[in-house]
Amino acid sequence: MAHRIITQVLVTGSRVFGRAFAEAWRQASASQRYAAASGSKPGGANTLASSGLTLDEACRILNVPPPKGGDANTQQVAERFKRLFDQNDPKKGGSFYLQSKILRARERIDLEVREAKEAAEREKEVNEGWRPKVYKDR
Known part of the structure; x- marks a missing residue:
């Protein structure tokens, strides 16, 4: 049994x-x-590329125009970021969630500008040829 x-x-x-x-x-x-x-x-890991924040969303969060050809008004982005980040400080009654979204938006725009500059440098290097920077001791 x-x-x-x-x-x-x-x-x-x-x-x-x-x-x-x-x-x-x-x-x-x-x-x-x-x-x-x-x-x-x-x-x-949850990196910027996989965080789901698109460039359009980042520009809407900071209320700035999207960078055209990798050229963004970095001063305007920095001003909007600082103002919104300070307004949403949890110590002043703001939201940590909104603060983190603002930070991610700025990082996304910076990433886009940095990648565009690197692509332009690579393109320039391909067109003109590689010229290493030589530093001479005095």
Whole structure:
């Protein structure tokens, strides 16, 4: 009689475990396909590229025009950032969430400008050829 109960528990447990494993496998594969389609790194850290903040959203948060050709009014971005960041200080009754969104918006715009400048430098280097910077000792 005891062997029947033990066998039944083992069979039922293996069924439950098998179904749970199959469902977890399906969810993991669906998550991997979604991550591959969206271009983010599966299992990676939440970086700027994968944080979901687009350049358009960042510009709307700081109320600045989007950088054209990698050229942004950095002074205007800095002014808007400082004003909004200070207004949303939690010590003054502001919101930490809004403060973090403002910070991420500024970082996103800075990233876009930096990447555009690097691309322009690479393009210039390709067109003109590589000229290393030589420093002479005095």
